[in-house]
Amino acid sequence: xxxxxxxxxxxxxxxxxxQLIGEVGMAGLTHRLVAARAGVPLGATTYYFxxxxxxxxxxxxxxxxxxxxxxxxxxxxxxxxxxxxxxxAGLMAGYLADRGRALPETELYVAAGRRPExxxxxxxxxxGLVRVLGAHAEPAAARAxxxxxxxxxxxxxxxxxxxxxxxxxxxxTKLLS
Amino acid sequence: xxxxxxxxxxxxxxxxxxQLIGEVGMAGLTHRLVAARAGVPLGATTYYFxxxxxxxxxxxxxxxxxxxxxxxxxxxxxxxxxxxxxxxAGLMAGYLADRGRALPETELYVAAGRRPExxxxxxxxxxGLVRVLGAHAEPAAARAxxxxxxxxxxxxxxxxxxxxxxxxxxxxTKLLS
Amino acid sequence: xxxxxxxxxxxxxxxxxxQLIGEVGMAGLTHRLVAARAGVPLGATTYYFxxxxxxxxxxxxxxxxxxxxxxxxxxxxxxxxxxxxxxxAGLMAGYLADRGRALPETELYVAAGRRPExxxxxxxxxxGLVRVLGAHAEPAAARAxxxxxxxxxxxxxxxxxxxxxxxxxxxxTKLLS
Amino acid sequence: xxxxxxxxxxxxxxxxxxQLIGEVGMAGLTHRLVAARAGVPLGATTYYFxxxxxxxxxxxxxxxxxxxxxxxxxxxxxxxxxxxxxxxAGLMAGYLADRGRALPETELYVAAGRRPExxxxxxxxxxGLVRVLGAHAEPAAARAxxxxxxxxxxxxxxxxxxxxxxxxxxxxTKLLS
DNA sequence: TATGAATGAGTCTTCATTCAT
DNA sequence: GATGAATGAAGACTCATTCAT
Numbered sequence: 001x002x003x004x005x006x007x008x009x010x011x012x013x014x015x016x017x018x019q020l021i022g023e024v025g026m027a028g029l030t031h032r033l034v035a036a037r038a039g040v041p042l043g044a045t046t047y048y049f050x051x052x053x054x055x056x057x058x059x060x061x062x063x064x065x066x067x068x069x070x071x072x073x074x075x076x077x078x079x080x081x082x083x084x085x086x087x088x089a090g091l092m093a094g095y096l097a098d099r100g101r102a103l104p105e106t107e108l109y110v111a112a113g114r115r116p117e118x119x120x121x122x123x124x125x126x127x128g129l130v131r132v133l134g135a136h137a138e139p140a141a142a143r144a145x146x147x148x149x150x151x152x153x154x155x156x157x158x159x160x161x162x163x164x165x166x167x168x169x170x171x172x173t174k175l176l177s
Numbered sequence: 178x179x180x181x182x183x184x185x186x187x188x189x190x191x192x193x194x195x196q197l198i199g200e201v202g203m204a205g206l207t208h209r210l211v212a213a214r215a216g217v218p219l220g221a222t223t224y225y226f227x228x229x230x231x232x233x234x235x236x237x238x239x240x241x242x243x244x245x246x247x248x249x250x251x252x253x254x255x256x257x258x259x260x261x262x263x264x265x266a267g268l269m270a271g272y273l274a275d276r277g278r279a280l281p282e283t284e285l286y287v288a289a290g291r292r293p294e295x296x297x298x299x300x301x302x303x304x305g306l307v308r309v310l311g312a313h314a315e316p317a318a319a320r321a322x323x324x325x326x327x328x329x330x331x332x333x334x335x336x337x338x339x340x341x342x343x344x345x346x347x348x349x350t351k352l353l354s
Numbered sequence: 355x356x357x358x359x360x361x362x363x364x365x366x367x368x369x370x371x372x373q374l375i376g377e378v379g380m381a382g383l384t385h386r387l388v389a390a391r392a393g394v395p396l397g398a399t400t401y402y403f404x405x406x407x408x409x410x411x412x413x414x415x416x417x418x419x420x421x422x423x424x425x426x427x428x429x430x431x432x433x434x435x436x437x438x439x440x441x442x443a444g445l446m447a448g449y450l451a452d453r454g455r456a457l458p459e460t461e462l463y464v465a466a467g468r469r470p471e472x473x474x475x476x477x478x479x480x481x482g483l484v485r486v487l488g489a490h491a492e493p494a495a496a497r498a499x500x501x502x503x504x505x506x507x508x509x510x511x512x513x514x515x516x517x518x519x520x521x522x523x524x525x526x527t528k529l530l531s
Numbered sequence: 532x533x534x535x536x537x538x539x540x541x542x543x544x545x546x547x548x549x550q551l552i553g554e555v556g557m558a559g560l561t562h563r564l565v566a567a568r569a570g571v572p573l574g575a576t577t578y579y580f581x582x583x584x585x586x587x588x589x590x591x592x593x594x595x596x597x598x599x600x601x602x603x604x605x606x607x608x609x610x611x612x613x614x615x616x617x618x619x620a621g622l623m624a625g626y627l628a629d630r631g632r633a634l635p636e637t638e639l640y641v642a643a644g645r646r647p648e649x650x651x652x653x654x655x656x657x658x659g660l661v662r663v664l665g666a667h668a669e670p671a672a673a674r675a676x677x678x679x680x681x682x683x684x685x686x687x688x689x690x691x692x693x694x695x696x697x698x699x700x701x702x703x704t705k706l707l708s
Numbered sequence: 709t710a711t712g713a714a715t716g717a718g719t720c721t722t723c724a725t726t727c728a729t
Numbered sequence: 730g731a732t733g734a735a736t737g738a739a740g741a742c743t744c745a746t747t748c749a750t
Contacts, residue, residue: 004735456644494698505679505684537730
């Protein structure tokens with residue numbers, strides 16, 4: 001918390017923006033909102049980031065890195081040798097339990113649909129999952145699972161309840177057979 | 178094209194808004210843009226719709242209705258008795274061939290994530306597909322397929338190439354087995 | 355002074371901008387300043403003019419039109435049959451007596467140097483003068499006089515006193531000989 | 532290029548600012564732009580110059596000094612004894628051949644119109660020319676020529692082609708008669 | 709009924725200048 | 730002596746919405 005701490009300041013701005021993307025969406029993200037949430041003056045948000053696009057990209061990258069960390073946890077769980085579809089279904093259910101998780105991820109997909117520079121970020125989770133599953137399944141099956149779980153994600157986004165876990169496990173079992 | 182044609186005017190506005198959601202996204206939608214595209218005075222857009230949210234909802238509803246029409250075509254194809262997974266894979270590939278289709282659909286998902294009143298619209302395609310598939314598959318399998326195809330949709334959104342058709346058919350075959 | 359008077363409002367904005375260009379220069383012109391001077395809300399300045407460039411161009415055009423009116427007075431004086439150089443010298447001295455006149459004219463020259471769309475405006479006075487002088491002098495001499503008087507203009511801009519009238523008349527006499 | 536070379540640094544900043552005045556105009560001059568062009572840190576531009584006005588004045592002074600050097604070349608040419616009007620016309624044509632020259636000079640005139648402290652700079656070229664011509668012409672004629680050439684300068688600024696050389700020579704001949 | 713005018717809130721962004729280091 | 734960080738004021742511009750006509 002030293003007064004001069006560019007790295008820390010930048011990080012706080014990025015984290016604030018990341019939170020806000022979840023709360024108000026990409027469309028609702030403004031410099032003012034980010035500055036207020038991060039507790040920095042308005043000028044700081046434009047000092048550290050060339051433009052709002054630049055800032056939102058950094059925020060999405062930050063979220064992607066958090067997702068990558070989560071992926072490590074998934075890898076560990078999957079490598080533990082337990083029943084693969086059941087484990088996956090449990091992990092996904094845990095992920096969806098926090099409604100706030102699905103929203104920013106889907107915002108990223110839509111944003112990447114319009115801003116090609118964001119596409120690598122948008123592919124990170126899916127590609128990472130395919131990599132992790134590579135140890136336990138054929139590549140094609142791994143990809144099918146990753147794609148299916150993206151579907152589960154958006155499905156949950158627009159329903160009060162995500163898909164139920166037995167159905168999830170059943171579908172995953174088929175895709176991995 | 179009668180001089181006084183409130184219904185027609187309203188429709189033109191809605192159609193214009195629907196196009197624009199695909200082009201500039203929900204976030205980029207403005208009264209001015211819609212008025213210009215529809216060829217109506219600015220005031221008409223606020224005269225016929227209470228607010229921009231109201232207008233965008235009407236536009237999304239319109240897009241959903243178009244999708245419903247498309248679903249009838251799918252139903253016809255699927256009922257023709259041909260190989261189910263192959264037919265489905267072909268239909269989906271056709272759908273994704275036009276990159277402009279995936280974008281508004283995903284915009285709707287994200288918008289519905291934040292605006293509950295939009296959720297029925299967002300569920301229409303998936304639920305419709307489950308209904309159509311009901312004639313050929315177990316409910317659980319039908320749902321799994323619908324969810325998977327949503328995944329295929331967002332997958333295509335962030336890649337240069339959608340998932341290839343053989344892989345698509347293979348996955349669908351498993352889910353429908 | 356009716357409440358709804360788009361034409362009048364537009365004119366007031368343009369006039370305010372014209373005055374301000376003389377006072378604070380093109381570089382100092384802002385929407386806020388114009389709105390305050392014209393007595394209209396800030397939004398009005400952007401409602402009537404696409405951009406500040408658009409507004410400043412309209413203001414310069416307005417100034418040019420005023421100059422054109424002045425040119426008619428010059429034409430009348432020159433056509434009266436009095437001694438040409440002496441009359442011209444007198445007219446120019448009268449013009450320069452108001453220090454506020456030289457400034458906007460020169461601003462226009464510089465602005466036109468960078469914004470080609472302004473060049474026709476910047477040429478109006480000189481070309482008009484050549485036309486007026488056409489009745490009394492050879493084209494080449496008329497042009498030389500117009501060019502010289504532009505020099506007199508910028509000369510006055512950076513001195514406490516414009517060039518004295520006898521010297522002016524002497525030079526004009528030579529150029530018109 | 533010694534490590535510590537305050538004088539050199541200052542000079543590089545001034546030269547960069549001088550270039551930029553020609554390119555983006557006085558209005559477009561910023562510390563950041565100058566720092567980038569000069570290859571010095573942003574802080575250096577405020578460290579060596581109290582304010583942007585201070586910096587721009589130094590840059591204009593620098594440009595004026597370059598002009599003074601050019602004036603020496605003119606003096607040499609004029610003193611060579613060749614035909615005075617023709618030589619002058621040739622020199623002026625050469626000067627105008629580089630379109631980039633007229634712009635900063637006129638910027639200086641306009642700036643001096645508003646900032647009295649710049650007037651001595653703005654008078655330098657004209658007064659210098661009168662001095663140089665003093666050896667070959669009456670003071671009044673010399674001044675008339677200087678004034679006329681200022682007119683030629685701004686004339687060129689707003690036309691695709693400067694005044695043609697024969698016309699130039701003819702006018703100069705008259706003014707020097 | 710219909711619409712163009714109107715505006716005030718709010719957006720991103722730039723920047724001169726200050727100052728801690 | 731030198732500089733990168735910092736910031737607050739201000740700029741251009743957009744727009745949903747209101748409303749007089």
